[in-house]
Amino acid sequence: NAGVMQNPRHLVRRRGQEARLRCSPMKGHSHVYWYRQLPEEGLKFMVYLQKENIIDESGMPKERFSAEFPKEGPSILRIQQVVRGDSAAYFCASSPADNEQFFGPGTRLTVL
Amino acid sequence: KQEVTQIPAALSVPEGENLVLNCSFTDSAIYNLQWFRQDPGKGLTSLLLIQSSQREQTSGRLNASLDKSSGRSTLYIAASQPGDSATYLCAGGHAGKSTFGDGTTLTVKP
Numbered sequence: 001n002a003g004v005m006q007n008p009r010h011l012v013r014r015r016g017q018e019a020r021l022r023c024s025p026m027k028g029h030s031h032v033y034w035y036r037q038l039p040e041e042g043l044k045f046m047v048y049l050q051k052e053n054i055i056d057e058s059g060m061p062k063e064r065f066s067a068e069f070p071k072e073g074p075s076i077l078r079i080q081q082v083v084r085g086d087s088a089a090y091f092c093a094s095s096p097a098d099n100e101q102f103f104g105p106g107t108r109l110t111v112l
Numbered sequence: 113k114q115e116v117t118q119i120p121a122a123l124s125v126p127e128g129e130n131l132v133l134n135c136s137f138t139d140s141a142i143y144n145l146q147w148f149r150q151d152p153g154k155g156l157t158s159l160l161l162i163q164s165s166q167r168e169q170t171s172g173r174l175n176a177s178l179d180k181s182s183g184r185s186t187l188y189i190a191a192s193q194p195g196d197s198a199t200y201l202c203a204g205g206h207a208g209k210s211t212f213g214d215g216t217t218l219t220v221k222p
Contacts, residue, residue: 033208045211091156101158103158104155105155
């Protein structure tokens with residue numbers, strides 16, 4: 001059983017471009033969580049999704065950020081019109097139920 | 113709002129020493145407490161998960177305890193090794209999210 005997969009592992013974008021981060025949960029996991037780790041800071045919750053539903057997006061900025069977890073395919077975290085302050089490591093986690101979370105390796109976004 | 117605090121922020125010990133990392137949380141309505149390890153520039157590795165109904169979990173040289181009434185968890189590392197050097201994070205799970213502490217950066221000197 002492969003672990004949580006995230007791609008790309010590293011992403012470089014210029015200010016104003018769009019960033020799309022993908023997360024494939026572990027097999028059999030229907031719960032996905034996204035966290036952001038800013039440089040020299042801890043992990044902060046962004047959004048919690050189940051298949052086709054956003055359960056909690058209280059940690060996600062209201063503008064430019066969106067997330068989805070379609071019936072088929074990976075979960076996508078989308079950042080529009082990126083700014084330098086979006087540079088961070090974005091981690092995805094999955095769980096079979098609302099319990100123990102298994103984390104992916106992260107996507108490191110650099111905005112030039 | 114849940115807040116998780118880890119003390120100390122950094123710790124340096126000689127190889128072979130036993131050590132304790134501390135984690136405190138403000139809202140006791142957590143349903144689990146997870147300890148992770150993070151190496152520089154890497155992802156998170158889950159070390160131990162304690163369900164809210166449990167008091168402790170053990171894995172090899174690691175032992176984690178949970179006291180919900182006092183809002184505390186500890187991670188005990190026995191006979192530390194240089195390979196244990198990393199940042200250790202605790203996270204309280206509640207209502208579909210985990211709230212993380214800022215971590216304790218451990219350095220084990222040979």
